[in-house]
Amino acid sequence: MADRTYLCDVSVRYxxxxxxxxxxxxxxxxxxxxxxxxxxxxxxxxxxxxxVLGLLHDTPMHGYxxxxxxxxxxxxxxxxxxxxxxxxxxxxxxxxLIAEEQPDPAGKPLGSGRRSxxxxxxxxxxxxxxxxxxxxxxxxxxxxxxxxxxxxxVGQTRADIRLRVLEGRRTRLEERLxxxxxxMARTRERLDSYTLELHRHGLESVEREVRWLNExxxxxxxxSGDSSRHTVPQPGNDTSADSSAS
Numbered sequence: 259m260a261d262r263t264y265l266c267d268v269s270v271r272y273x274x275x276x277x278x279x280x281x282x283x284x285x286x287x288x289x290x291x292x293x294x295x296x297x298x299x300x301x302x303x304x305x306x307x308x309x310v311l312g313l314l315h316d317t318p319m320h321g322y323x324x325x326x327x328x329x330x331x332x333x334x335x336x337x338x339x340x341x342x343x344x345x346x347x348x349x350x351x352x353x354x355l356i357a358e359e360q361p362d363p364a365g366k367p368l369g370s371g372r373r374s375x376x377x378x379x380x381x382x383x384x385x386x387x388x389x390x391x392x393x394x395x396x397x398x399x400x401x402x403x404x405x406x407x408x409x410x411x412v413g414q415t416r417a418d419i420r421l422r423v424l425e426g427r428r429t430r431l432e433e434r435l436x437x438x439x440x441x442m443a444r445t446r447e448r449l450d451s452y453t454l455e456l457h458r459h460g461l462e463s464v465e466r467e468v469r470w471l472n473e474x475x476x477x478x479x480x481x482s483g484d485s486s487r488h489t490v491p492q493p494g495n496d497t498s499a500d501s502s503a504s
Contacts, residue, residue, distance in 0.1 A: 304391075304398065305407050306332070306346050311380065311388040312411040314356060318379035321347070331410060347378060355384035395419060400426035417482045421475065428471040431464050438464075 306328075313319065313327050325343060350356045359377040380388070392415045398404045405427050412420050442457050449457070 305404055306342060307350065308388075308391055308411070309407050310343075310346060310350065311355065311384055311391070312407075312414075314378060314380040315385065315388055315414075318359065318377050320375035320377045322375065324378065331407070350384070353383075353387075354381060355387050357381050389414075393419060395423045395426065397426070399423050400430045417478060421478055421482075424471055424475050424478065428468055428475065431468050431471070435461065435464055435468070 309328055309331055310324070313324060313331070319327065321344070328343065347356065351358065356378050359379055392408075392411060395408065399408045400423060405423070408423055412423055415423075438457070438461060442461075446454070
């Protein structure tokens, strides 16, 4: 999914920047595309907060280990600036959501001259805050900047919240598809073959993610006992022949 999200983001950004003149940009034109550029800023800091709280929920970590885990998690969806981690930790400490622990110096080799690493752990308030964030998925949860991180921790939430996140993401992508298709229809005759291929690649990436979401939603509904009329039959599982034969 990481590659699909990133490549789709690039393609949609290119389409918007090339075919939507600044004076002609409106909400309808950018219904499915402009959000990839407007989520930077406040929501991004919320994404980092969620990632830090979610990782520390698993186990306490020192800063270097947390950086590596964040790079593996966030780096799959966007470039992660290490300079933003420690201001985030400082803010979470000030709010009482995490706490610092100094390792036991007794286990440090004599003469090593190396400073003990501070370990960060989640406080009770931090655990409560994490559950609050996960239990209240708003529009930011299905944007490019927030969905990947939400999905990484969605297993800690109830089935109805998981469905809300998945269905919200699907709706957002379907809106994007409509917007990009409309933009392509208006400018298709002015595009060279390579630009058209880039647009086609972006559309196919989004369509693949929509199909993937459809599968997840159907599976989630089935596991929650609400799939009788929503689940798509899988190849080789056609029961109509069996029922007619009986």
